[in-house]
Amino acid sequence: MKNYCVYITGVGGQGVVRTSIIMGLACAKKGVGIVMSEIHGMAQRGGSVPAEIKIGNAYSPIIEQGGADLLISFEPAESLRAMSKLSKDTIAVVNTQPIIPVTVALGTSVYLDPKMYLDELRSKLKKVVFLDAESIAREAGNVLTLNMVMLGASSATPGFPLEKEFLVAAMQENLPAKAMDANLRAFDMGFEQAKKDLQ
Amino acid sequence: MSEILTAQPGTKLYLLGNEAVVRGALENGISVAATYPGTPSSEIGDVFMDVAKDAGMYFEFSTNEKVALEVAAAAAASGLRSFVWMKHVGLNVASDSFMSIAYTKINAGMVVLTADDPSMWSSQNEQDNRWYARLGNTPMLEPSSPQEMKDLMKYAYEISEKSGLAVLMRTTTRISHMRGIVTVGEVHVGKKKGEFVKDPFRFVPMPAPAYAAHKRIIATLAELAHDADVSPLNKVYGKGGKLGIITSGPTFNYAMDVVDEYDLKADVLKLTFTYPFPEKAVLDFIKDHEAILVAEEVDPIAEKEVFAILGKNGLVRKIYGKLDGTMPMAYEYSTDILKAAISKALGITLPEKIAITSDLKLPVRPPVWCPGCGHRAMYYATKAAIEHLGITNAVYPSDIGCYTLSAAAPYKMADYLTSMGSSIGLASGLSVATDQKIVGFIGDSTFFHSGMPPLVNAVHAARKLVIVVLDNRITAMTGGQPNPGIPLNGMGEVAPEVSIEAIATAIGVGFVKTVDPANLAAAQTVMEEALGFDGVAVVVARHPCVMIKSKDKSTKQKLVFTVDKAKCNQCKVCVTKFACPAMFIDKDGTIAIDQALCNGCAVCVQVCPEKAIGVRR
Numbered sequence: 001m002k003n004y005c006v007y008i009t010g011v012g013g014q015g016v017v018r019t020s021i022i023m024g025l026a027c028a029k030k031g032v033g034i035v036m037s038e039i040h041g042m043a044q045r046g047g048s049v050p051a052e053i054k055i056g057n058a059y060s061p062i063i064e065q066g067g068a069d070l071l072i073s074f075e076p077a078e079s080l081r082a083m084s085k086l087s088k089d090t091i092a093v094v095n096t097q098p099i100i101p102v103t104v105a106l107g108t109s110v111y112l113d114p115k116m117y118l119d120e121l122r123s124k125l126k127k128v129v130f131l132d133a134e135s136i137a138r139e140a141g142n143v144l145t146l147n148m149v150m151l152g153a154s155s156a157t158p159g160f161p162l163e164k165e166f167l168v169a170a171m172q173e174n175l176p177a178k179a180m181d182a183n184l185r186a187f188d189m190g191f192e193q194a195k196k197d198l199q
Numbered sequence: 200m201s202e203i204l205t206a207q208p209g210t211k212l213y214l215l216g217n218e219a220v221v222r223g224a225l226e227n228g229i230s231v232a233a234t235y236p237g238t239p240s241s242e243i244g245d246v247f248m249d250v251a252k253d254a255g256m257y258f259e260f261s262t263n264e265k266v267a268l269e270v271a272a273a274a275a276a277s278g279l280r281s282f283v284w285m286k287h288v289g290l291n292v293a294s295d296s297f298m299s300i301a302y303t304k305i306n307a308g309m310v311v312l313t314a315d316d317p318s319m320w321s322s323q324n325e326q327d328n329r330w331y332a333r334l335g336n337t338p339m340l341e342p343s344s345p346q347e348m349k350d351l352m353k354y355a356y357e358i359s360e361k362s363g364l365a366v367l368m369r370t371t372t373r374i375s376h377m378r379g380i381v382t383v384g385e386v387h388v389g390k391k392k393g394e395f396v397k398d399p400f401r402f403v404p405m406p407a408p409a410y411a412a413h414k415r416i417i418a419t420l421a422e423l424a425h426d427a428d429v430s431p432l433n434k435v436y437g438k439g440g441k442l443g444i445i446t447s448g449p450t451f452n453y454a455m456d457v458v459d460e461y462d463l464k465a466d467v468l469k470l471t472f473t474y475p476f477p478e479k480a481v482l483d484f485i486k487d488h489e490a491i492l493v494a495e496e497v498d499p500i501a502e503k504e505v506f507a508i509l510g511k512n513g514l515v516r517k518i519y520g521k522l523d524g525t526m527p528m529a530y531e532y533s534t535d536i537l538k539a540a541i542s543k544a545l546g547i548t549l550p551e552k553i554a555i556t557s558d559l560k561l562p563v564r565p566p567v568w569c570p571g572c573g574h575r576a577m578y579y580a581t582k583a584a585i586e587h588l589g590i591t592n593a594v595y596p597s598d599i600g601c602y603t604l605s606a607a608a609p610y611k612m613a614d615y616l617t618s619m620g621s622s623i624g625l626a627s628g629l630s631v632a633t634d635q636k637i638v639g640f641i642g643d644s645t646f647f648h649s650g651m652p653p654l655v656n657a658v659h660a661a662r663k664l665v666i667v668v669l670d671n672r673i674t675a676m677t678g679g680q681p682n683p684g685i686p687l688n689g690m691g692e693v694a695p696e697v698s699i700e701a702i703a704t705a706i707g708v709g710f711v712k713t714v715d716p717a718n719l720a721a722a723q724t725v726m727e728e729a730l731g732f733d734g735v736a737v738v739v740a741r742h743p744c745v746m747i748k749s750k751d752k753s754t755k756q757k758l759v760f761t762v763d764k765a766k767c768n769q770c771k772v773c774v775t776k777f778a779c780p781a782m783f784i785d786k787d788g789t790i791a792i793d794q795a796l797c798n799g800c801a802v803c804v805q806v807c808p809e810k811a812i813g814v815r816r
Binding site for chain 2: 011012020021024025027028033034035036037038039040046047048057058059060061062063064065066067077078080081083084085086087088090100101102103104105106107108109110111112116117120124125143
């Protein structure tokens with residue numbers, strides 16, 4: 001079978017790894033194969049945190065050039081940093097809230113208007129979903145549910161291989177019980193938003 | 200309790216390679232485990248700390264890798280199965296004792312895991328520790344997935360016990376930090392205590408016993424070479440065809456994905472039991488093919504073995520690999536790299552997926568200290584002290600840990616670094632070689648790891664230099680493991696604290712002072728005193744790691760720091776000189792504080808010349 005390749009990226013602390021763990025647990029529940037690659041250590045201290053996932057029968061999680069079916073990006077500029085993994089057929093789900101690195105204030109690098117990164121992505125890819133996941137998470141009751149907003153939105157995209165029942169079961173296994181309501185709300189709100197955008 | 204310990208046989212868990220290997224140890228009756236944390240091996244220790252007590256075994260975070268290896272060796276010599284792991288450069292630290300293990304012949308299985316870091320995601324070099332198998336006469340296994348990291352522990356202990364040698368397991372970042380579904384087996388509780396039976400001719404490798412032992416080792420390795428040749432761990436994944444691809448670890452995965460995706464006619468030989476090199480198995484594989492592609496990270500080790508086999512057997516084959524330029528000599532491989540190499544070897548062109556491109560400028564996002572990190576405050580205070588004293592020639596030898604990030608702007612205060620503990624040894628040398636002002640920086644865990652001998656050296660050599668010990672009360676860069684400076688051990692129990700100040704004083708350091716760098720003025724004063732001291736001065740800058748503190752749910756109500764926009768004259772000292780990632784230039788050009796990132800250290804309040812930063816409860 002053809003593998004389904006997901007490139008997830010963001011900045012250390014945004015919940016990239018947690019999101020992918022929930023996808024992995026959902027795969028285990030559904031009975032499909034998954035491999036994933038994470039970056040730990042020095043790279044995590046406020047740096048870019050990419051994770052690569054293949055769902056199916058792949059041996060290695062490392063996605064080929066242009067090979068991502070889905071990009072889940074927690075940050076506008078980071079979505080474009082992933083470009084070598086994206087093709088015009090990649091679907092991108094992107095959080096529109098930027099995180100400005102210290103190098104910008106130091107004057108050693110620039111962060112363009114976030115809209116420019118998003119427009120660039122929109123012009124290069126056939127399908128994109130842009131959402132202010134931070135505000136949605138807050139509305140869901142907890143800003144920390146941002147990653148579940150992103151997962152919910154991703155699950156609304158065509159071709160996404162994991163059904164809600166498996167994702168919810170995985171969330172219930174992996175997330176604290178007291179935060180479950182907010183997380184489920186966040187997931188649903190992300191899903192609805194993406195569904196609307198994709199129409 | 201962690202499911203890594205409790206999961207019933209047959210359960211499928213979604214585990215990191217570094218988690219799966221712990222289950223492997225637990226399934227094989229491990230009694231003693233030890234490590235010094237280092238990426239990409241650190242999570243192994245985190246899991247053991249979590250499960251050791253309930254598993255009825257012993258685990259410790261040792262002061263360094265050499266001690267960890269010795270703890271594991273002593274356990275194995277006493278008849279207990281042991282496990283020790285470290286990042287690749289950690290094996291350099293442990294190498295002195297590692298080299299002697301083979302000469303002493305252990306009594307129970309011992310596994311040494313080295314987590315190599317091709318592409319240097321979190322390391323100072325790209326050394327290939329497969330050389331250590333050869334150097335240390337140690338059989339080696341190379342897993343390619345989390346499932347194998349677990350499963351190979353069984354083989355590793357069997358090989359170790361059969362041979363009396365330790366077994367080296369070589370992973371890389373992409374295997375240690377690969378997550379996948381792992382089917383677990385049954386946990387077997389190891390023996391609690393063994394017994395050390397004296398046998399000096401064996402355990403004390405003086406010249407005569409070592410002389411005899413080397414011959415025994417050679418014979419043992421010859422037997423193991425046969426085992427490797429017939430081992431089911433070395434296996435051909437055949438699709439037929441004239442090309443044979445020799446792989447191990449992650450390169451097996453890349454090769455298989457290419458062969459599967461494009462349905463290519465090529466056979467893939469997966470080598471898992473890789474030292475002693477399975478010469479006969481590889482010879483058979485070579486004979487069956489017209490051309491061979493060798494895919495290995497980092498050095499051309501297997502490739503040279505292949506050439507030796509060709510030479511010995513008078514065979515001629517086209518060998519694609521690093522030596523003919525087909526494969527890169529440096530950095531980790533990928534599916535794309537294997538795809539290009541296999542296409543070349545088969546003389547075919549495979550369809551390319553076209554990646555998008557963009558000319559838009561992307562921000563540089565390097566790793567930085569967390570908001571509220573005490574290191575930033577101490578570097579800021581040190582810089583202020585240096586400037587206040589008019590010192591213009593200061594050199595800052597550095598060390599391994601979060602403070603290595605001082606190399607970046609705006610601090611640029613890491614000038615020379617070679618290894619763990621190097622700050623103090625290099626400081627000594629720089630003070631001999633130059634007339635410059637020498638200020639070395641080292642962390643608490645690193646000080647215990649390898650900072651003490653060079654400090655003794657500096658005192659005894661009567662050097663004039665300043666050493667700042669950045670004591671954040673944890674081993675931080677690797678994710679937050681305990682060290683001898685805090686009252687907690689690897690079993691999660693209360694443990695005796697070892698005092699850095701008492702050590703420095705006992706060594707004979709003439710100036711030992713402690714300061715909390717969150718008080719900038721006090722830190723600057725202490726640094727100025729230390730810089731004026733005629734001898735070795737040690738400043739302990741003690742401020743708990745914010746990453747650890749933020750896990751502490753008991754913290755009182757959070758203080759909210761804000762910038763008074765009326766007072767702020769946009770001098771930007773806070774963002775360009777102090778450079779806290781929680782502070783940023785807002786759309787209107789004024790400074791703002793991101794409340795989600797701020798950890799409330801209050802140092803920016805002291806940094807601001809206009810007193811524009813205030814607190815609100």
